[in-house]
Amino acid sequence: MAEFREERRGSTEVWTIDGEKRRNAISRAALVEFEQRVERVSRGHATRAVILTGAGERAFCAGADLKERAGMSEADVRAFLAQLGRALRAMERSDCVFIAAINGAALGGGTELALACDFRVAAPTAELGLTEVQLGIIPGGGGTQRLPRLVGPARAKDLILTGRRVNAAEALAIGLVQRLAPEGRLLEVAHGLAEQVGANAPLAVAAAKHAIDEGLALTLDEALALEQRHYEKVLASEDRLEGLAAFAEKRPPGFRGR
């Protein structure tokens, strides 16, 4: 059975985790399907953006499926984490833009899923947290590394060592989410963001995404050299010439992704 519902609007896909009864917790089956989905959109060029959200109004994703976890061996847990790590990394390496539309609780792996997205948009009822230490574990899907890169080490410790949950307003204030959607308009705001990004040159968006992500782990000099390498990709593109022509002719550009 499919673990996600899928809808397409233009070049944007919406993936809804379809497990409302378990608050969209990630089972092994859901993770397998998720990894396949990320591989699929990353291979082709038809999908520019993916909006990830959860079924129902209570949760975006309540993290790992803790009921399933109770029956898993240590080796099973290791294998799950390795696959989760691969899938989240594949999102970051993908030319697609991933937008988390956080419609409720995003806890543990739910927040980690959102952290691996390029953008996080929150409903007023969203609640985020890396609650793992309350369960005797630590974030194992990249949370201890991606959260400090996003909000700084002090704020990351404030969240991870306490395990406390933050509401949408606090998440926005600390930069954990980028947009707060008015009530009932979460997907509209997420689609608006996807369309804004989608109007831009595909190669340029991908190069800029990777320049930002890859540069974070480098020294400034290395990172500036990296930026130039990514610039080379767009310098040689037809879309760069189209951008210049459209500017000169005072018309919107028609980018073709080459």
Ligand code: COA
């Ligand atoms: N794994 C498996 N099942 C989960 C789950 C999880 N991570 N989170 C919630 N559920 C299940 C509950 O056990 C409950 O199942 P039941 O109906 O068989 O009792 C059902 O989802 C509804 O949960 P409930 O707590 O009643 O819903 P709520 O809407 O009041 O609260 C949450 C939703 C997500 C805020 C709350 O369930 C919660 O805090 N879950 C724990 C999440 C967590 O700590 N995740 C971190 C994992 S590292």
